[in-house]
Amino acid sequence: MLCLGIETSCDETSAAVVEDGRKIRSNIIASQVDIHRKYGGVVPELASRRHVEQISQVVDLAFEEAGVSLQNIDLIGVTYAPGLVGALLVGLSFAKAVAFSCGIPFVGVHHLQGHIHAISLEQEVPYPFLSLVVSGGHTELIHVRQFGDYTILGKTRDDAVGEAFDKVAKIMGLGYPGGPVLDVLAEEGDPHFAEFPRSMLSAGSLDFSFSGLKTAVLNFLLKNGWGPGGEGTAGLREHLADIAASFQEAAVQVLVDKAMMALETYGFERMVLSGGVASNRRLRKRLKEESDKRGIGFFAPSPILCTDNGAMIAAVATSAFRMGRQDRLDLNAAACLPLGHPPDKDDAMG
Ligand code: KG4
Numbered sequence: 001m002l003c004l005g006i007e008t009s010c011d012e013t014s015a016a017v018v019e020d021g022r023k024i025r026s027n028i029i030a031s032q033v034d035i036h037r038k039y040g041g042v043v044p045e046l047a048s049r050r051h052v053e054q055i056s057q058v059v060d061l062a063f064e065e066a067g068v069s070l071q072n073i074d075l076i077g078v079t080y081a082p083g084l085v086g087a088l089l090v091g092l093s094f095a096k097a098v099a100f101s102c103g104i105p106f107v108g109v110h111h112l113q114g115h116i117h118a119i120s121l122e123q124e125v126p127y128p129f130l131s132l133v134v135s136g137g138h139t140e141l142i143h144v145r146q147f148g149d150y151t152i153l154g155k156t157r158d159d160a161v162g163e164a165f166d167k168v169a170k171i172m173g174l175g176y177p178g179g180p181v182l183d184v185l186a187e188e189g190d191p192h193f194a195e196f197p198r199s200m201l202s203a204g205s206l207d208f209s210f211s212g213l214k215t216a217v218l219n220f221l222l223k224n225g226w227g228p229g230g231e232g233t234a235g236l237r238e239h240l241a242d243i244a245a246s247f248q249e250a251a252v253q254v255l256v257d258k259a260m261m262a263l264e265t266y267g268f269e270r271m272v273l274s275g276g277v278a279s280n281r282r283l284r285k286r287l288k289e290e291s292d293k294r295g296i297g298f299f300a301p302s303p304i305l306c307t308d309n310g311a312m313i314a315a316v317a318t319s320a321f322r323m324g325r326q327d328r329l330d331l332n333a334a335a336c337l338p339l340g341h342p343p344d345k346d347d348a349m350g
């Protein structure tokens, strides 16, 4: 079975062809970073317009690289929630138009479900497992009992961890997106140069909070003479890597400590890390070390499957279709939709 997967929930226009839900025949990701960089973050209206401009070409490229044509496609999977509603609507409308005109079944996929199961394109992880999804929009610990059966154990109460990386990088004048830059810079720095707060919230809570950490970095910089435009004193400039490492260490420690708490509380034997921030090398290393110590199987997809991509959407759509799911053409996009919530026809306004 060949599935075309389409993902346009944020600032990546992506299309992929996946065979039998496992084999990636192509996975094209057109990033929009160049147009959003000068604003220091994603501008929703610009994102939608760029998706409109790119979607046809990206899908054509996905077919070309896979060596297939539309006639060979058996199923279309598309992200329909959550995300920027204008951006989601581009992919969803495109998918519905192709499905309708060619008589191909289609399945709407929850973006978070895509991240959770991205690993299935590379490795088979037996259920149940603990999923930690960390991205620009999500920080969630999820009990995955089996495909389609999820309980959220903890989530962020304010900023997502990727958002914290992006905002801290912006304050430091490092550009957008900040995660990859901080990851590289932190490698050269002293993680104990500044002791930033590790917000654990109430005892036993598996929720997260990253806005205090972001503010602590801002206050530290301002206290040490950092200008509002990112221009620093010579002294601080010398310590940019140390500040990056100190921030990253605080964020990573909270994620690792909470993940370990969840593993122990619920007795999981395996955990899967995913989402854009799952590319962070320090986070991968620390989670692997702590999982190994406890005899827990640790899994994380390759970085290309951590970021937003059409292949993970195709993988989920294929499994869902095999379990009998097929959506109607009145499926609407939703800016916010809890995982496991049935699609709502009138969700488009969020
Ligand atoms: O999953 P994703 O591509 O899009 C969303 O669904 O949000 O995640 C993007 C996020 C951005 O915040 C970006 O800064 C962060 O992932 N990110 C990283 C790294 N690579 C990407 N954060 C930390 N370290 C990285 N190496």
Ligand code: ZN
Pocket (backbone or CB within 6 Å): 111, 115, 135, 136, 275, 276, 307, 308
């Ligand atoms: Zn994502």
